[in-house]
Structures are given as structure tokens and as C-alpha cells.
Amino acid sequence: MKRIIVLGILIIICFVLQTSLLPLIEIANINPNLLLILTVSFGLMRGRMEGMFVGFFCGFLYDIYFGFIIGPYMLIYMLIGYCNGFFHRLYQVDDILLPVIIMIFDDFLFNFSTYLIFFLMRNRLDFVKYLKHIVIPDMFYTAILTVVVFKFFVFVNKTLKKFEKGME
Amino acid sequence: MRRRKKPIDVPPKYILLALTILCVILMVVSLFFDGLSSSLKGITGAIITPMQKGVNSIGTYVEKKVDAFRNYEDVVAENNDLKEQLQSYQSEIKQYQQDSYELNRLKNLYELDSKYPDYKKTVARVIAKDSGNWFDVFYIDKGTDDGVVVGCNVLFGNGLCGIVTDAGTDYAQIRAIIDDTSNVNAMVLPAEAICDVSGSLTNYEDGYLIAENIDKDAEIEEGDEVVTSYVSSKYLAGFTIGYISKIEYDSNNLTKRAYIIPATDFSNIEEVLVVLQTKKNVTD
Numbered sequence: 001m002k003r004i005i006v007l008g009i010l011i012i013i014c015f016v017l018q019t020s021l022l023p024l025i026e027i028a029n030i031n032p033n034l035l036l037i038l039t040v041s042f043g044l045m046r047g048r049m050e051g052m053f054v055g056f057f058c059g060f061l062y063d064i065y066f067g068f069i070i071g072p073y074m075l076i077y078m079l080i081g082y083c084n085g086f087f088h089r090l091y092q093v094d095d096i097l098l099p100v101i102i103m104i105f106d107d108f109l110f111n112f113s114t115y116l117i118f119f120l121m122r123n124r125l126d127f128v129k130y131l132k133h134i135v136i137p138d139m140f141y142t143a144i145l146t147v148v149v150f151k152f153f154v155f156v157n158k159t160l161k162k163f164e165k166g167m168e
Numbered sequence: 169m170r171r172r173k174k175p176i177d178v179p180p181k182y183i184l185l186a187l188t189i190l191c192v193i194l195m196v197v198s199l200f201f202d203g204l205s206s207s208l209k210g211i212t213g214a215i216i217t218p219m220q221k222g223v224n225s226i227g228t229y230v231e232k233k234v235d236a237f238r239n240y241e242d243v244v245a246e247n248n249d250l251k252e253q254l255q256s257y258q259s260e261i262k263q264y265q266q267d268s269y270e271l272n273r274l275k276n277l278y279e280l281d282s283k284y285p286d287y288k289k290t291v292a293r294v295i296a297k298d299s300g301n302w303f304d305v306f307y308i309d310k311g312t313d314d315g316v317v318v319g320c321n322v323l324f325g326n327g328l329c330g331i332v333t334d335a336g337t338d339y340a341q342i343r344a345i346i347d348d349t350s351n352v353n354a355m356v357l358p359a360e361a362i363c364d365v366s367g368s369l370t371n372y373e374d375g376y377l378i379a380e381n382i383d384k385d386a387e388i389e390e391g392d393e394v395v396t397s398y399v400s401s402k403y404l405a406g407f408t409i410g411y412i413s414k415i416e417y418d419s420n421n422l423t424k425r426a427y428i429i430p431a432t433d434f435s436n437i438e439e440v441l442v443v444l445q446t447k448k449n450v451t452d
Binding site for chain 2: 012015016017019020021023024029030031033047048049052056061062064065066067069070071072074075078079082085111114115118119122124126129130133134138
């Protein structure tokens with residue numbers, strides 16, 4: 001129960017930060033994707049189930065605020081969270097390289113599916129240009145932010161685990 | 169794999185399936201019922217909008233402080249210069265005051281003759297931006313309580329900035345005209361040639377908006393002003409969009425396209441003017 005509340009608060013905080021603080025520190029018009037980092041982190045640290053639910057609610061918030069319809073981003077975030085759960089068994093607490101690599105890959109997937117759903121369908125075919133101007137800078141920026149933020153999420157997870165052990 | 173006993177022991181893949189179906193249902197439902205999205209937004213908006221406002225004001229404050237420290241020495245030097253300038257300007261102002269008296273008189277005459285009616289406007293502050301990099305959508309802190317409704321035109325600087333696409337009681341969503349999905353019916357001014365100005369992500373990277381479907385024979389030149397047209401169903405007539413910088417013939421040889429430099433600087437929008445009249449109100 002405690003975990004659900006903490007995760008809920010974390011999702012809301014990340015969403016608020018992403019929509020209001022990150023645009024102020026954007027570089028070359030590119031914002032890192034904090035919600036994706038949150039989804040991937042918990043997918044990685046806690047497995048498929050939690051990754052899926054965190055992704056689901058991150059996408060839900062994003063969709064009702066910025067989507068044309070509710071659903072597409074929910075689906076993308078959720079699937080990414082779920083798939084990251086498969087890497088859970090490779091995860092070690094001190095390892096930062098694996099999350100960063102997975103993050104870069106996931107960010108590409110995220111942007112690519114956005115392109116597929118919202119741009120390719122409207123006959124915008126010049127993928128290379130989008131790749132150069134949006135996808136690759138976003139991947140790097142998000143990866144850099146991951147290094148910083150992931151440590152914090154690990155800390156939150158650890159604290160939660162301690163509490164849960166204390167409860168039993 | 170399984171870490172601890174779970175209260176309900178359903179394999180994750182079935183839950184994934186269920187949630188996926190839920191997503192698809194939501195997609196379909198929200199596609200046909202516009203109300204769903206806004207009503208859900210109403211619930212979350214009550215929690216999130218105040219937080220966004222708070223974080224935003226903190227962020228802006230910090231940013232300004234950092235800038236201030238960075239520029240301190242420049243500012244001192246500039247201050248001395250400015251003090252000297254101020255002296256000379258003060259004497260100029262007196263002269264201008266006399267001029268403006270005359271100008272006001274002429275302006276009143278001009279207003280009578282003016283093509284565009286004067287619109288009622290309100291100032292709003294930007295509180296949140298779409299953090300993805302694919303769209304140019306943002307939120308302002310005024311909503312239906314202040315008379316901002318869906319379809320209101322939004323101005324920034326000296327030109328058109330966007331349109332309100334969604335409004336709650338204390339917030340409104342705005343789609344900028346540089347957004348990839350935006351399309352404005354416009355005209356090129358001296359020639360009054362009708363065209364469609366559409367935002368394009370790739371072209372905006374180069375600093376342009378594109379005006380399409382201009383008649384081949386229309387007499388337009390580089391430097392012509394592009395404004396919103398009378399025939400547009402959503403935008404009020406006469407707001408400046410930008411200036412033409414390049415003209416090309418389309419391959420069909422029936423129409424031309426023009427590259428427009430926007431009159432508004434979209435990179436740093438903080439406060440915008442919302443025109444409270446919508447197109448519908450004007451016609452009826």
C-alpha cells in the first residue's frame with residue numbers, strides 16, 4: 001500500500017517537473033523524457049508488473065494532458081515498462097551502465113513509435129531529418145539525465161524495501 | 169523471479185493484455201466522445217495545475233537569479249551608460265508627448281477607418297509546455313473563469329501565436345501555429361492572395377513556416393506580410409503571422425509555396441495575449 005502511494009506521488013512529481021521545470025533547462029529545444037526514465041527504472045528494479053503499472057499511469061497523465069486522444073502514449077509507456085521487466089534479472093544495484101544503455105534504446109523506441117503513430121501516418125516521410133533533429137539529441141540528453149536521476153530512484157526503492165521488511 | 173507472495177497471483181502477461189485492451193477501448197471511446205478527455209482532465213487538473221504553477225514560478229525565479237549573477241558586471245557598466253542616455257531621452261520625451269497628442273487625434277480618425285475591429289484581450293502566463301519534442305502545445309493559467317474558451321486566438325509579441333484547443337476553469341491548452349498539426353488560413357497582404365500556412369517540424373528547425381496553395385499568378389514578393397484571412401473559420405482576420413522570405417513553384421505548376429519567417433519568437437514564450445472574441449461571435 002505504501003509503495004502504491006509513494007509511486008503515485010513520484011509519478012505526479014515527475015510529470016509536474018517535466019512539464020514545468022524541464023522546458024526551462026532545455027538544450028537546443030530538446031527536453032529529456034523524465035517519465036520514461038521513471039518507467040524504465042522501476043521496470044528494471046522491480047520487474048514486469050511494476051514497470052507496466054508505472055508506465056500505464058505515466059502514459060495516462062501524459063495522454064490526458066497532451067494527447068489528441070487517450071491511449072497511444074499509455075500503450076507505449078506501458079509496453080516499454082513491461083518489456084524492461086525482462087531485464088530485471090540482469091539488474092544489479094550498483095550497476096549504472098545497464099540502465100543507461102537500456103534507456104538509450106528505449107528512448108529510441110519511444111520516439112520512433114511516436115513518429116510512426118503521429119507523423120508517418122500523416123505522410124511525413126523524412127525520417128532521417130527527424131532522427132537528426134529530435135531523436136538522437138533526445139536520446140543523449142535523456143541518457144545523461146538517467147545517470148543523475150536513476151540513483152535517486154534506486155534510493156527510493158531501497159527505502160521502500162526497508163519499510164516493507166519492517167512491516168512483516 | 170517471484171520475489172514475495174502476492175495477494176492475487178495473476179501472471180503479468182494477462183494483466184498486460186487486459187490493460188492493452190483497456191487502452192484500446194479508451195482510445196476508441198475518446199475518439200468519439202470529446203467529453204471524456206476533458207472530464208478526466210478536470211479531476212487531475214485540480215491537483216496538478218496548482219503544482220505546475222508553483223514549480224513554474226520557482227523555476228522562473230531561479231533562472232532569473234542565475235542570469236542576474238552571471239550578468240552582474242555587465243549590468244553595472246550598462247547601468248552607467250543608461251543613466252547618461254536617460255538624461256537625453258527625458259528631454260526627447262517631452263517632445264514626443266507633444267507629438268503623441270497629435271498622434272492620438274489622428275489615431276482616432278484612423279480607427280474609424282480601420283479594417284479590423286478592436287478585440288478584447290487578456291494577459292495569461294504560460295505554466296506548462298508539452299515536454300515531448302514532437303509537438304508545440306502549452307498551457308496557460310487562465311481558463312473559462314476569465315472568459316477563455318476553445319477557439320480563442322492567442323497573440324504573442326506582434327503576431328499570431330496559436331489557438332486555444334481546450335479550456336478548463338483555470339487553465340487552457342494552446343496549440344502554437346508552428347505545431348506540425350496546425351493549419352491556418354491566411355493571405356498575403358498587398359496582393360490579398362489566399363494561402364494555407366501550416367506548421368512543419370522539419371521546416372521550423374530552419375526557422376520557417378510554409379504557406380501553400382498560393383495561386384500561381386498571385387503577385388507576391390519576398391518581404392510581403394502574411395496575415396490571417398477573412399475566410400478562415402477559426403482565426404480572426406488581420407493578425408500578422410510573418411513575412412515571406414522565399415517563393416517556390418510547386419511541381420504541379422498551378423500553385424506556389426512561400427517560406428515565411430514568423431513574426432513571433434516561439435523559443436521563449438512566457439506571457440501571451442488571449443483574444444477573448446472567437447470567430448463565431450464576430451459573425452453572429
